[in-house]
Amino acid sequence: MEIRIGMINTAREIGLETSQTMAEVETLVANSLSGTSPVLKLSDDKGKTYLVASANIAFVELGSDQNRRIGFVG
Template identity: 55%
Template sequence: MDIRIGIINSPREINFESSQTAQEVETIVATALETDTKFVKLVDSKGKLYLVPVSGIGYIEIGSESTRRVGFVA
């Protein structure tokens, strides 16, 4: 699934593909925003950990779980 995070006062965004489900990501972000948590912890499909400060999150876009691959299909 594709995840895109917009950061406040930054022209760039964080974009990565995760093996977590949309529901898991939504739960993690909602819990962090409702409680006094300082960071959101998300893991991409290669195992890289992303720590995003909750105070800096402008938006989070959670894409579809199936992505289209570029290239020929055999």
């Protein structure tokens, strides 16, 4: 699943792809934004871990759970 995170006062976004389900990511984001956790912690498919301060999150965009198609579709 593709995730984009927009940060306050920053023109760039954080983009990553994860194998976590949409429900898992939604729970992590909701806990982070509600103040339960001061840091949003996500892991991508390549093994990298992203720690984002909850106070700096402007938006979180969640893509679909479907895998991307490769090649020409016609």
